[in-house]
Amino acid sequence: MKAIIFDFDGTLANTLPICYVAFQSVFKEFDNKDLSSEDIRSMFGPSETGIIIENLKNTNKENAIELYYEKYLEYHEQLVKPNNDITEMIGYLKEKDIKTGIVTGKARRSLDISLKALHMDNLFEIIITGDDVIHPKPHPEGVVKALSLLEVERNDSMFIGESDADIEAGLKANVTTAGVKWLPDYQPSEFSVKPNYIFDRVTDLKRHLEKGVHSEL
Template identity: 65%
Template sequence: MKAIIFDFDGTLANTLPICDYAFQSVFKEFDNKQLSSGEIRAMFGPCEVGIIKGNLLHENKEQAIELYYEKYLEKHNDLVAANQEIHDLLLEMKRKGLKLGIVTGKAKRSLDISMKALQMHDFFDVIITGDDVIEPKPHPEGLLKALSQLHVNNHEAMFIGDSNADIQAGIAADIYTVGVHWLPDIQTMEFSVAPHAYYKEVREFINSLPAGMTQ
């Protein structure tokens, strides 16, 4: 095992509440719709720009996109707390000599806001966002790009995610795929496709790794 690739929302950071808040603000402001968290998360797949362009009825999509980022930044510190267990996990993986990557449906703009706030930038060797792919998860395009940029093959990597789309993408890329529900807010309660492994606690995952798992 040479590399671990992570999803972001619901896997590395408890950012789903801020996504909900920003989308709810946009759809209320522009379409006068009150959307539930479930309704919002049912639209996930494309990045936030794609979600707004594909689902907002109001013609002023660009202004709506700007409001999304304004709201995402405005409440980020209130709704997204740093997680010491995740921080320790990333430190442990780097200590083991593993390459780390992110493959997320988020656009680079919102990911940068979150990673700056959570001081995560220095951990990762490659980051693939929703801006970098034509086909979002569950398509494996993002994972295949990450593997290529990390210079590892699929059998030398692991992918960790919390949603159905994550698990499907990992399986489609023929990567050892781990489902996790270790943060308070998650996208998928039950996976429709079985991951190779499943963890509800960060520490449980760390303890499962072989002591000599390095490059």
């Protein structure tokens, strides 16, 4: 394996709680709507700005987007905590000269906030955000673009994520896929789209790379 590309939300950081708070603030302030976590999650796919543009009834989209980022920054330290296992795992990949990247539907602005707050802003060779693609996941555009920038072949690469959209994007890009259940709030009981592997713990990835001991589906 020469490159491992990760989704971000739910894969490298447990950011779902802060996304809920920020979106709930926006829709309450501008549309006077109280949205549940399920309501918000059903909108996921586009970047945060895309979600607001597509779903907010109020025409003042620009100020709504600014409020989203204000709340995202305001509550980040309180709601999103660093994960030592993930930091150590990225360090292990670097020791093994395995290239790393991120392909996420998040907008660049919120991703930068999270990476800086979690001290992860210098850990990845390439980053593809929702702002960098025309077609969001499950379209493979982001993964294919990452492979090109990393200059690696598809059969030497793995894409790791926690959602069906991640797995579908990886499969369409013809890379090995791994579905993860290693962070709270992002644990589907089953993947509708079957990944090549499932990792329940962060250490499972290291074990897979070192010994090839894994559960292939």
